[in-house]
Amino acid sequence: GAVVSQHxxxxxxxxGTSVKIECRSLDFQATTMFWxxxxxxxxxxxxxxxxxxxxxxxxxxxxxxxxxxxxxxxxLSTLTxxxxxxxxxxxxxxxxxxxxxxxxxxxxxxxxxx
Amino acid sequence: xxxxxxxNHHVILSEAASLELGCNYSYGGTVNxxxxxxxPGQHLQLLLKYFSGDPLVKGIKGFEAEFxxxxxxxNLRKPSVQWSDTAEYFCAxxxxxxxxxxxxxxxxxxxxxx
Numbered sequence: 466g467a468v469v470s471q472h473x474x475x476x477x478x479x480x481g482t483s484v485k486i487e488c489r490s491l492d493f494q495a496t497t498m499f500w501x502x503x504x505x506x507x508x509x510x511x512x513x514x515x516x517x518x519x520x521x522x523x524x525x526x527x528x529x530x531x532x533x534x535x536x537x538x539x540x541l542s543t544l545t546x547x548x549x550x551x552x553x554x555x556x557x558x559x560x561x562x563x564x565x566x567x568x569x570x571x572x573x574x575x576x577x578x579x
Numbered sequence: 580x581x582x583x584x585x586x587n588h589h590v591i592l593s594e595a596a597s598l599e600l601g602c603n604y605s606y607g608g609t610v611n612x613x614x615x616x617x618x619p620g621q622h623l624q625l626l627l628k629y630f631s632g633d634p635l636v637k638g639i640k641g642f643e644a645e646f647x648x649x650x651x652x653x654n655l656r657k658p659s660v661q662w663s664d665t666a667e668y669f670c671a672x673x674x675x676x677x678x679x680x681x682x683x684x685x686x687x688x689x690x691x692x693x
Contacts, residue, residue, distance in 0.1 A: 469622075499680075508669065508685045509623075558623070568681060570615070570623035 467493050467563045471571035478549055479579055486544045486574045488559030494539035495561035499568060500532070503556040515542045549578040581606035581672050583684035591690045592660050600655040600687050602644075602670030609675040612653040614644055615683075618666045626668070629653065630675070640664070665691045 468491040478484050488498055496517050501509040513534050514522045521534035531553075533545040542561075546553055554577050560568040586601040604610060614626040627638025634646040644655045653670060670684040 508683045511680055511682075514680065560623075567613075567625060567628060569625065572622035 467561070467569040469559065469561050469569050469571040471559055471574050473574060474572060475575040475577070477577045477579065480550050481548055483545055483547045484549055484576060486546075486557055486559075486576075488542045488544070488561070488571050490540045490561040490563075490569075493561070493563050495542075495563065496539060497562040498536060498542040499560045499562070500534060500542075500544050501558045501560065503558060503573070509558060512544075546576065549576070551578045554578045581610065581674060581682050583670050583672050583682055585668075585670050585684035585687050587687050588685065589688045589690070591692065593692050594662055595659050596691075598655070598657040598660045598664070598689070600668055600670075600689070602653045602655065602684060603651050604653065604670075604672040605651065606672065606674060610672050611675050612644070612646060613671040613681070614638065614642070614653075614655050615669045615671060616666045617669070617686075623669065626655070660689075660691050662691045662693045665689060 470489045472487045498515045500512045502512050503509050511524050512527045515534045515536040517536045517539050523529045536542040556573050556575050558573040560570045562568050582605045584603050612629040615623045616626045617623050626642050627636050629636045629646045637643045642657050644653050646653050667686045667688050669686045671681050673679045673681040
């Protein structure tokens with residue numbers, strides 16, 4: 466089946482620094498990738514839709530200047546959390562769309578901002 | 580906009596018991612429906628999906644789900660659970676036609692006792 470990887474799996478950073486998370490589709494090309502955030506005991510919250518070669522579409526309430534998304538190729542999308550603060554600590558999950566509707570998920574990245 | 584509700588947040592079963600996890604969605608039009616599973620320490624995996632056709636969908640590992648349009652439901656079933664089915668299960672929906680974003684339910688934690 467389709468495989469999506471994320472790197473790093475976990476990261477600890479100081480408040481004010483920026484963190485980049487990579488999402489790769491390993492065995493298929495994904496014109497569209499998605500970034501989600503998962504809070505404890507809550508469902509996945511879609512942050513943005515990332516289309517290869519164009520600007521990402523952000524969901525309401527998600528700051529595009531804080532969560533920078535780049536989808537430079539058909540197999541790679543990156544999420545950069547700029548000037549991270551403790552409230553940005555969360556579990557970030559990416560997914561990649563293979564066919565018209567099915568998404569395949571990465572293993573997630575646990576971010577802890579001190 | 581669509582929404583998804585999963586009624587049981589935590590289910591505990593003994594091995595060999597039958598499983599039914601409820602999922603109801605709210606949307607006036609045609610939908611695509613998904614069940615994802617997240618095993619402990621692993622990422623989300625697609626269990627099964629419904630786009631059209633036979634409303635009884637069979638997925639991996641003996642799971643099946645039935646789409647009942649009149650009830651706006653897509654319940655997940657398995658006749659006999661195993662300890663290895665211990666995981667969190669997420670129901671998801673998106674509007675059919677073109678690509679529409681997927682909305683996830685809050686998830687149901689299933690614990691199977693040997």
